[in-house]
Amino acid sequence: MNAAPTVYDVAERSGVSIATVSRVYRSPDSVRAATRERVLAAARELGYVPSGNARGLASRSTGVLGLCFPDYSDPDTVGAEDDDAAMLYSDQIIRGMERAARRHGYALLIAASLEGGPENLVAKVAGRVDGFAVLARTVPTEELEVISRRRPVVMLAGPRAQDPSLDHLDHVEVANEDGQYQLTRHLLDDHGLRRLAYVGLADDSPDVEARFRGFRRACREAGVETGDEPALRMPMMTQAEGAHAADLLCGGAGERPEAFVFANDQMAVGALQALERRGLRVPDDIVVTGFDGIPLSRLVRPALTTVRQPMVRLGEKAVELLVRRLTGEREAEPVSLMLPVGVARRASCGCADEETTTGFTDL
Amino acid sequence: MNAAPTVYDVAERSGVSIATVSRVYRSPDSVRAATRERVLAAARELGYVPSGNARGLASRSTGVLGLCFPDYSDPDTVGAEDDDAAMLYSDQIIRGMERAARRHGYALLIAASLEGGPENLVAKVAGRVDGFAVLARTVPTEELEVISRRRPVVMLAGPRAQDPSLDHLDHVEVANEDGQYQLTRHLLDDHGLRRLAYVGLADDSPDVEARFRGFRRACREAGVETGDEPALRMPMMTQAEGAHAADLLCGGAGERPEAFVFANDQMAVGALQALERRGLRVPDDIVVTGFDGIPLSRLVRPALTTVRQPMVRLGEKAVELLVRRLTGEREAEPVSLMLPVGVARRASCGCADEETTTGFTDL
DNA sequence: ATGAAAGCGCTAACAG
DNA sequence: CTGTTAGCGCTTTCAT
Numbered sequence: 129m130n131a132a133p134t135v136y137d138v139a140e141r142s143g144v145s146i147a148t149v150s151r152v153y154r155s156p157d158s159v160r161a162a163t164r165e166r167v168l169a170a171a172r173e174l175g176y177v178p179s180g181n182a183r184g185l186a187s188r189s190t191g192v193l194g195l196c197f198p199d200y201s202d203p204d205t206v207g208a209e210d211d212d213a214a215m216l217y218s219d220q221i222i223r224g225m226e227r228a229a230r231r232h233g234y235a236l237l238i239a240a241s242l243e244g245g246p247e248n249l250v251a252k253v254a255g256r257v258d259g260f261a262v263l264a265r266t267v268p269t270e271e272l273e274v275i276s277r278r279r280p281v282v283m284l285a286g287p288r289a290q291d292p293s294l295d296h297l298d299h300v301e302v303a304n305e306d307g308q309y310q311l312t313r314h315l316l317d318d319h320g321l322r323r324l325a326y327v328g329l330a331d332d333s334p335d336v337e338a339r340f341r342g343f344r345r346a347c348r349e350a351g352v353e354t355g356d357e358p359a360l361r362m363p364m365m366t367q368a369e370g371a372h373a374a375d376l377l378c379g380g381a382g383e384r385p386e387a388f389v390f391a392n393d394q395m396a397v398g399a400l401q402a403l404e405r406r407g408l409r410v411p412d413d414i415v416v417t418g419f420d421g422i423p424l425s426r427l428v429r430p431a432l433t434t435v436r437q438p439m440v441r442l443g444e445k446a447v448e449l450l451v452r453r454l455t456g457e458r459e460a461e462p463v464s465l466m467l468p469v470g471v472a473r474r475a476s477c478g479c480a481d482e483e484t485t486t487g488f489t490d491l
Numbered sequence: 492m493n494a495a496p497t498v499y500d501v502a503e504r505s506g507v508s509i510a511t512v513s514r515v516y517r518s519p520d521s522v523r524a525a526t527r528e529r530v531l532a533a534a535r536e537l538g539y540v541p542s543g544n545a546r547g548l549a550s551r552s553t554g555v556l557g558l559c560f561p562d563y564s565d566p567d568t569v570g571a572e573d574d575d576a577a578m579l580y581s582d583q584i585i586r587g588m589e590r591a592a593r594r595h596g597y598a599l600l601i602a603a604s605l606e607g608g609p610e611n612l613v614a615k616v617a618g619r620v621d622g623f624a625v626l627a628r629t630v631p632t633e634e635l636e637v638i639s640r641r642r643p644v645v646m647l648a649g650p651r652a653q654d655p656s657l658d659h660l661d662h663v664e665v666a667n668e669d670g671q672y673q674l675t676r677h678l679l680d681d682h683g684l685r686r687l688a689y690v691g692l693a694d695d696s697p698d699v700e701a702r703f704r705g706f707r708r709a710c711r712e713a714g715v716e717t718g719d720e721p722a723l724r725m726p727m728m729t730q731a732e733g734a735h736a737a738d739l740l741c742g743g744a745g746e747r748p749e750a751f752v753f754a755n756d757q758m759a760v761g762a763l764q765a766l767e768r769r770g771l772r773v774p775d776d777i778v779v780t781g782f783d784g785i786p787l788s789r790l791v792r793p794a795l796t797t798v799r800q801p802m803v804r805l806g807e808k809a810v811e812l813l814v815r816r817l818t819g820e821r822e823a824e825p826v827s828l829m830l831p832v833g834v835a836r837r838a839s840c841g842c843a844d845e846e847t848t849t850g851f852t853d854l
Numbered sequence: 855a856t857g858a859a860a861g862c863g864c865t866a867a868c869a870g
Numbered sequence: 871c872t873g874t875t876a877g878c879g880c881t882t883t884c885a886t
Binding site: 151186 | 866
């Protein structure tokens, strides 16, 4: 790979000016066909690849959108049983964003956040894109504040504005609270259950907390007693922990709950396995529900009743908001979308497959 | 977003030269702590975000690796039952590449290929990265040839060099032939099956053809008769088609096969459902196997015997090869890796869970 | 440890 | 339709 050819080389070789070479790539129609072919031929012979950097510098835009998400990966989780499921979340957002970005002519730059410092990946991403999306709590607030002064940023998931310095950002989330509420009402009203055990997350997560609020509200409205805290909080919400949680809740003193309401599907799937080992039948002996609607949830036996998050659409919406800021409406009022979720009533709560949509939207 | 501040603004505001501002970001230690803080403070106040473009242009490198993959998405497949599974393939490569790229300090730029023309996404990607991976048959050969003269390119999957003009590219594939061979031998030798029906793909795909070759070789060596062609070739290898294939093979004249050997997991899963509907028991009445090792394969009932492709590792390897070219060994001999696959012997062939690894590697 | 100056390769007016 | 001419914002010697 010796010195890469530039517009000058191509221009010289095809006997035109650099401006014409540039035109051939930017607006082919503005160049006479014969000339264009000469240029293209020269480019091919030379192995010319236009420099995105030079282009971006001169045109002040990159044609790239970005996504920053947290680094989920356990350092050496190689076998990766849970791993597959664990990353589905960001995988789906990536898929949605890539698809939507492509429709709008953008490519997608992705990076999981690393540690801080002035030279971290987030800063790098920010400098190379026209706008980007951030999964909540991935990037330090202060840094995001600085960046968002220069580039459109949309916040994904999490609460509207954890920090007032960020309230000018567009924002997309899913109806966590409402979804969990609806699911819980279903258990309460349609199945007549009363003793529900909620299994949440140890760390503070806005999404998971919203789900728990939905659970509590449903219980309260149905006159069912609930503590201020989930029955259990697990550290990572993995499948293994779900199994563990099921064991704890079954083995504990007092009456066994009638239903385990898990804050995500992975735990619920783990619980299903643990209960099977114990010889307990779902849903006859005990009802189990999840949250997320990962593909696996439909495939386990019994199929898992859960709340389906439209993660792919989340990604698509993010791109739409970015594109909107990038084209014209740069100064529009910040938008906050809440994507509706679907309650999938499946076998693990004793239903045949049914699904209803819930939640509300702006825009 | 008025005029974005540049090094000049930051320099002026902090009373240093632009060179110092640059140093603060590139090599913080080469600047006195007090100076550095002044610069960083000014940057923060101004909302300074270094331009990746200007940086890349000046330093001749982007710190970004790329991936181009085919556009799988059916335009309006919204419900997306199969969609989830269909994209798992590229999703996993993305995951593997992102992870490995991050370890090496790179971000990842992804784009599904669009149509041609001098200004397509592939060209765009090529111009914005230090090197990139291409899923076989995503990019026109000629275009790839031109680009690969200027940037390291690694070819993923597919055969070594479909085109001799591309034989200087690094290449990573999985042991398709050997994996299918081992799986088939298992059916033949350990389960004593004799009448196997192979279900492949209508379109010509190097990977799928390699699998079929493995199947044939196994049969031949075991003295089992096989035609030159699969029993069936389906157009898309979706779940629905798998179900359809099962129906065809059951309903057909002549003896029903003892085993359905599918070229991928999705079809096998579909077949499982179709067979259940027909009241046929797997593996007692009929054995079913897949290929890929998607997460679903472990979760269906009965769990699917299959060949596990290490897609995440494929992505990781791709990054390793790129990084190698990018650091020193630019002129090294082209490498061709074949990643070993694992035969997962599960319930759908009558085994308890077992797994063996097969295939060979270079490097 | 810091500054000065020369590009990096391209786009974008503006002429012609 | 095509050429000329300025930068775009940063890194990078080379001095100091």
